[in-house]
Amino acid sequence: MTTLRVLAAMSGGVDSAVAAARAAAAGHDVTGVHLALSSNPSSYRTGARGCCTLEDARDARRAADVIGIPFYVWDMAERFHADVVEDFVSEYARGNTPNPCLRCNEKIKFAAVLDRAVALGFDAVCTGHHARLEPVPGAAGLTRLVRSVDPAKDQSYVLAVLTNAQLSGAMFPLGDTTKDQVRKEAADRGLSVADKPDSHDVCFIADGDTRGFLQRRLGSVPGQLVEPDGTVVGTHDGSYGFTIGQRKGLGIDRPAADGRPRFVLSIEPVSRTVTVGPAEALDVLEIDAHRPVWSGCAPPAGPLDCLVQLRAHGEVHPAVCEQDGDVVRISLREPARGIAPGQAAVFYDGDAVLGSATIATTRPVGSGH
Amino acid sequence: MAPASPVYLDHAATTPMLPAALAAMTEELAQLGNPSSLHNAGRRARRVVEESRELIAEAYGARPSEVVFTSGGTEADNLAVKGLYWARRAGDPARRRVLATASEHHAVLDSVRWLAEHEGAEAEWLTVQPSGVVSLSTLADAIGKDPASVAMISIMWANNEVGSVQPIAELAGLAAEHQIPFHSDAVQAAGQLPVSLAATGATALTITAHKIGGPVGIGALLLARGAQPVPVLHGGGQERDVRSGTLDVPAIRAFAAAVQVATERRSDEAKRLAALRDDLIAQVLAAVPDAVLNGAPPGPGRLPGNAHFSFPGCEGDALLMLLDARGIACSTGSACTAGVAQPSHVLLAMGADDARARGSLRFSLGHSSEQADVDALGAVIGEVVERARRASR
Numbered sequence: 001m002t003t004l005r006v007l008a009a010m011s012g013g014v015d016s017a018v019a020a021a022r023a024a025a026a027g028h029d030v031t032g033v034h035l036a037l038s039s040n041p042s043s044y045r046t047g048a049r050g051c052c053t054l055e056d057a058r059d060a061r062r063a064a065d066v067i068g069i070p071f072y073v074w075d076m077a078e079r080f081h082a083d084v085v086e087d088f089v090s091e092y093a094r095g096n097t098p099n100p101c102l103r104c105n106e107k108i109k110f111a112a113v114l115d116r117a118v119a120l121g122f123d124a125v126c127t128g129h130h131a132r133l134e135p136v137p138g139a140a141g142l143t144r145l146v147r148s149v150d151p152a153k154d155q156s157y158v159l160a161v162l163t164n165a166q167l168s169g170a171m172f173p174l175g176d177t178t179k180d181q182v183r184k185e186a187a188d189r190g191l192s193v194a195d196k197p198d199s200h201d202v203c204f205i206a207d208g209d210t211r212g213f214l215q216r217r218l219g220s221v222p223g224q225l226v227e228p229d230g231t232v233v234g235t236h237d238g239s240y241g242f243t244i245g246q247r248k249g250l251g252i253d254r255p256a257a258d259g260r261p262r263f264v265l266s267i268e269p270v271s272r273t274v275t276v277g278p279a280e281a282l283d284v285l286e287i288d289a290h291r292p293v294w295s296g297c298a299p300p301a302g303p304l305d306c307l308v309q310l311r312a313h314g315e316v317h318p319a320v321c322e323q324d325g326d327v328v329r330i331s332l333r334e335p336a337r338g339i340a341p342g343q344a345a346v347f348y349d350g351d352a353v354l355g356s357a358t359i360a361t362t363r364p365v366g367s368g369h
Numbered sequence: 370m371a372p373a374s375p376v377y378l379d380h381a382a383t384t385p386m387l388p389a390a391l392a393a394m395t396e397e398l399a400q401l402g403n404p405s406s407l408h409n410a411g412r413r414a415r416r417v418v419e420e421s422r423e424l425i426a427e428a429y430g431a432r433p434s435e436v437v438f439t440s441g442g443t444e445a446d447n448l449a450v451k452g453l454y455w456a457r458r459a460g461d462p463a464r465r466r467v468l469a470t471a472s473e474h475h476a477v478l479d480s481v482r483w484l485a486e487h488e489g490a491e492a493e494w495l496t497v498q499p500s501g502v503v504s505l506s507t508l509a510d511a512i513g514k515d516p517a518s519v520a521m522i523s524i525m526w527a528n529n530e531v532g533s534v535q536p537i538a539e540l541a542g543l544a545a546e547h548q549i550p551f552h553s554d555a556v557q558a559a560g561q562l563p564v565s566l567a568a569t570g571a572t573a574l575t576i577t578a579h580k581i582g583g584p585v586g587i588g589a590l591l592l593a594r595g596a597q598p599v600p601v602l603h604g605g606g607q608e609r610d611v612r613s614g615t616l617d618v619p620a621i622r623a624f625a626a627a628v629q630v631a632t633e634r635r636s637d638e639a640k641r642l643a644a645l646r647d648d649l650i651a652q653v654l655a656a657v658p659d660a661v662l663n664g665a666p667p668g669p670g671r672l673p674g675n676a677h678f679s680f681p682g683c684e685g686d687a688l689l690m691l692l693d694a695r696g697i698a699c700s701t702g703s704a705c706t707a708g709v710a711q712p713s714h715v716l717l718a719m720g721a722d723d724a725r726a727r728g729s730l731r732f733s734l735g736h737s738s739e740q741a742d743v744d745a746l747g748a749v750i751g752e753v754v755e756r757a758r759r760a761s762r
Contacts, residue, residue, distance in 0.1 A: 031694070036709045072690055075709040119760030120687060121694075 004123040006030045006171060009109060010063060010071070012056030014186045014193045015128025015174060017063035021189050022173040023126045024067050030126070032064035032071040035113065037080040038204065052203065063191050074116070076108055083107035085204055089217050092240040095267035096342025099312060100202055101158045110166040117169075124171045131156045132175030133167060134352075136296060143167040144296035145353040150178040157312050160346040160356035164295050211241045223272025225252060228265065228281065239269045244362075245282055245338025252276065263338075283335035283365040289328045289345040289357035296347075296354040299323055307348040308332070310339050310359065316348060328357045335365050376697045376745040380580075380674060380735025381529055381557060386623070387582035387630050387736065394584055394623035404616050405607060414618045421625035428632045429576065429591055430565025437590045437608045438616055442556040442577035444601075445590035446476035448612065449552040449573045450523055452598025454484055457520040457550060459599070464520040468511050470495045470503050471718035472530075474554055477523050478714070490520065499720050500665045501533030508543055521550040526558035526574075530702040530715040530731055531664030532675025534562065541571040550596060556580055556588075560631040561639055561672050566591045573598075578620070582736055583627035587620035634736075642734050643673035645743055649732060650676050652747030657754050663716060663729065674734035677702065679716070679725045683757040688730055691753045697746055702731035 006028045008020035024030040034057050057073060064071035084103045091098035114125045130148035135141075142164050148154040162170070174182055179198075186194035205213045218240055225234035234252040236242070241249075246264040256262050262276040287310070292299070300323055307316035308330055318333045330345060339362045347354040386394075402414030419433070426433045439445045450467070457464045469481050471494040484490035493511055497503050503524060512519055522544050527534045537553055544551035550572040555564045560581035566574050573596060577588035592598070592611065604613030631638075647667055653660055653676070661679040665671040680688060685701040692699060702713055712726035732746065 031690070070690075070693060072686065073709050074686075077709075116687075116760050120691065120756060 001027065004028045004171075005121055006124050006126050007113070007117040007122045008032045008069070008126040009113065010034050010060035011052060011128070011199075012059035012063075012193065012196075013128065013199065014183060014191070014196055015130070015198075017060070017067075017128070017191045017193050018182050018186050018189070019126055019128040019171075019173045020064065020069065021067045021185075021191065023171060024069055026173075030067075030069045031122070032060065032067070032069050033113075034060040034071070034073045035076045035080075035108070036073050037076055037108075039077040039081070059193050059196065063193060066190055066192075074113070076112060079112050080104070080108055080204075083112075088202075089214060091342050092214050093218055093269060094342075095239060095269040097243045097340035098342045099158065099344060100204075101312075102161050102344055105159055106161045110162050110170060114166065114169050124169050126171040126173060128174055129155045129159060129172050130174055130179070131159050131172045133170065133172055136164075139298075141168075142295075143170075146175070147348075147351040147353075148175045148177075153179045156353050157309055157344065157346050160295070160353045161293055161344060162295065163293055167295055214238070214240045221269075221272060223274065225250065225274050225276055227256075227262075228275060228277050233262075233276065236274055239267050239272055239274050242267055242274050244340040250276060279337070281364060282337040284337070284339045284362040285332050285335050285365050286363040287330040287332070287339060287345060287359055288361045288363075289330060290326050290360045292323060292326070292328045292355055292357035294355035296349065296352050299355075304347070304354075306354055307350075309346045309348065310336060311343050321347060327360070374696070376742045377737070378697060378699045378732040378734065378742060378746060380738065381702075381731065381733035382700055383579050383585065384582055384735040385737050386584060387627050389630055390578075390583050390623040390627040393626040394619045397619035397622045400618070402618065404618060405605060414616075417618055417622050418616055421621045424625045425576075425589060425628050426591075428628045429559065429574065430567035430569075431574075431591045432594060434609070435566060435592055435594055437592050437611050438621060439588050439590055439612055440586055440614075440617075441579070441588040442474075442554065442575050443476040445575040445577070445588050446474065446523075446552075446554055447480050448590050448598060448601050449575060449592075450477055450480040450521070451484060451488075451601055452611075453521040453550045453552060453573065453596065454488070454490060455599035456597055458489075461517075463518055465489055466491045466493055466515070466519045467521055467523070468493050468495055468508070468519060469523045470497055470525070470535075472497050472501060472528055472715040473523065473525055474529055474556070477525065477554055481523070491518075494718075495524070497533075497718050500670075501528050501531050501663075501715065501719050502665060502670065503535055503540070505536065505539055505543060508540055512543065512547055512549065516547045516549070519547070519549045521552060521572075523552040523554070526553045526555040526564065527562065527672050528664065528715060529557045530713060531677045531719070532557075532672035532733075533665040534558070534670050534672065537571065538569045541569045544572075545570050557672060557675075560635065561642070561674060563635070566593060572596050578624040578627055581627050581631040583624045584620050587617055587624045589624075631736075638736065639673045642738070643667065645734055645738055645740065646674055646676050648740070649734070649743045649746065652743060653678060653732075653750055656747060656751035660754075661725070663719070663721070672733075674738070676732045677729065678732075679721065679729045680754050680757070681725075681728065682761055683728045683754055684761055685727055685729050687757040687760050688728075688753060691756055692730075692746075692749070695749050695753070697749065700731045700733075701729060 006023045010016045010032045037052050088098050088100045130153040132146040136144045145156045147156045221238040224232050242264045265277045266275045304321045308319045309316050320331045322329050341359050343359050344356050346356040402410035404415035404418045422433045422436045426436045467490050481492050485492040541551045552573040554575045556577050559576045572593050574591040579585040602613045663677045712723050716726040
């Protein structure tokens with residue numbers, strides 16, 4: 001095994017601590033780094049929400065000290081705000097549903113951080129992501145992503161946006177371990193973060209109130225809730241507060257004619273219109289996704305049979321994909337519901353990631369081709 | 370990247386304990402006695418304290434009763450700034466202005482800010498020249514605006530980041546003319562320069578043990594007889610009611626031992642350090658010709674062991690990390706917020722822009738420094754700066 005100079009990103013959580021410990025135990029020359037992503041970090045973690053508070057920085061430092069590696073804090077707050085937070089807000093303003101973790105991996109962890117690490121002489125960035133890396137069959141020197149052995153914790157979906165170049169600079173020591181095993185190992189290694197709760201939801205919205213967060217930044221943009229035939233059924237304060245497939249919190253003042261629940265079908269921020277309708281109207285068979293990244297295979301020349309995952313922790317759907325320029329046309333074999341533009345479509349061959357693209361438009365069942 | 374043997378160039382942060390201090394402390398740790406007690410054990414402990422006090426007092430131009438032991442420099446600074454302010458203002462409510470330079474150590478800076486935010490003080494930050502030195506006219510003008518409204522003045526003897534030495538005797542003299550209490554943080558100066566309470570006529574001086582080869586956790590406020598700051602710590606009334614708390618006898622004994630050695634060697638040591646430091650500067654500039662030496666030029670106006678550079682096109686924390694990986698310890702010299710290096714407030718006060726303030730390193734020498742340390746730095750600084758420039762955003 002070659003000894004690598006590894007930069008271990010340590011959030012203060014148990015996964016990244018164990019990942020760093022494993023890299024060091026494997027004999028690599030490891031340096032721990034905590035990314036300060038907030039210009040105004042709060043002092044303490046409150047339960048499972050939020051991340052990268054001052055307490056998290058201290059936990060990461062303590063873990064690095066226990067492991068016996070140097071530790072530094074890198075200030076990425078400005079880049080993070082520009083590339084992740086602002087993108088999050090503007091995507092919602094456009095009527096899309098973004099995935100900020102994806103953007104962070106794409107622009108911060110495996111771009112800004114990886115670039116800086118390489119410039120400073122490191123060979124790889126190690127994180128606690130639950131995913132595996134393996135050589136691409138038949139493509140010498142290329143690395144692809146594979147799901148973690150723990151399907152409930154698998155994070156290949158948010159990593160699939162990475163290119164081969166980025167993956168070649170990545171290290172994911174936890175992919176072959178379940179979350180329970182990771183916690184046990186943390187305890188065995190004397191890492192006090194073994195019992196720390198995992199962080200959920202959006203790391204920069206500590207109170208979990210995404211709508212409130214967006215409202216403070218986008219303000220009140222009133223509009224109408226309408227049925228597909230144009231009937232106005234209510235008003236809203238900002239179309240950014242909705243996502244495709246949403247059922248709760250619609251604020252509709254009267255029940256549907258057929259008495260069945262309504263779901264958000266589409267969001268049009270320009271006209272400030274949110275269209276709601278019955279569940280069947282959510283059925284989608286065709287999706288256009290753009291900006292494809294193919295890391296597990298060459299860009300497909302013709303139709304490609306694969307499995308596609310359309311949201312984080314979502315199920316996989318058998319599909320046929322075809323690339324035309326910057327667009328990947330995805331034809332699902334069975335209809336799927338609640339497909340939101342802005343999310344990633346990740347293409348799998350079994351557990352291996354072939355590539356990913358960003359969902360742009362969807363075509364409901366029964367619409368013309 | 371395991372280093373051959375570590376090279377320590379951060380003596381301004383802390384310095385190895387002198388063998389005499391270590392021996393004195395170790396021996397004393399095995400002894401019993403609270404110096405406040407009236408019995409035999411207490412008397413024995415008190416004798417150790419008082420002998421230490423006398424030695425330290427003499428070394429720094431003070432009477433024994435003018436030495437107030439504290440837990441270190443930060444506590445002494447807090448006691449001086451807050452205590453003298455409160456006392457002055459209590460005597461005359463119009464006295465609310467606190468004058469301090471913008472380049473003070475955070476123990477003074479933050480104490481002054483706290484007084485301004487919570488105790489009705491008016492903080493006035495004296496500007497420093499690009500060399501880091503505050504001019505007499507700056508202080509005179511600041512006082513002159515309304516002398517009767519000034520509660521106290523605090524100006525550090527020598528700056529911990531860039532090593533610039535202030536004209537303390539003259540500044541203290543100005544304050545004395547207006548009967549304004551004058552405090553100076555002499556933490557970095559003691560041990561390298563002749564520090565004296567009597568010679569300057571200052572009201573209060575801060576010193577600490579661990580910068581001169583004593584243990585961490587013990588320092589002193591040299592407090593002129595007659596000055597009666599409001600205490601920060603209340604309790605058993607130790608240190609003539611100014612600073613309560615059981616005295617740390619082993620640490621005090623070690624403090625005195627360190628002061629004794631440091632004072633004996635000060636003059637020769639200053640020459641030795643200055644020569645090493647000047648060679649360090651030469652080697653760095655040879656390897657990195659566009660490096661900028663910050664602070665006063667080498668000479669009597671600068672701490673003999675201090676060298677501080679800005680390296681254009683680099684981030685100080687990248688430089689620090691690269692040197693650390695090569696076994697060389699130094700400092701960016703600036704305070705950390707959540708571990709993220711902030712641009713040095715001292716450099717900003719000297720007129721540097723953000724980039725220069727961020728791309729700086731402080732190298733500081735001490736009693737255990739040798740030529741080999743300087744050569745080790747000289748050998749790698751060129752390639753380290755090269756790499757840090759590549760990594761720059």
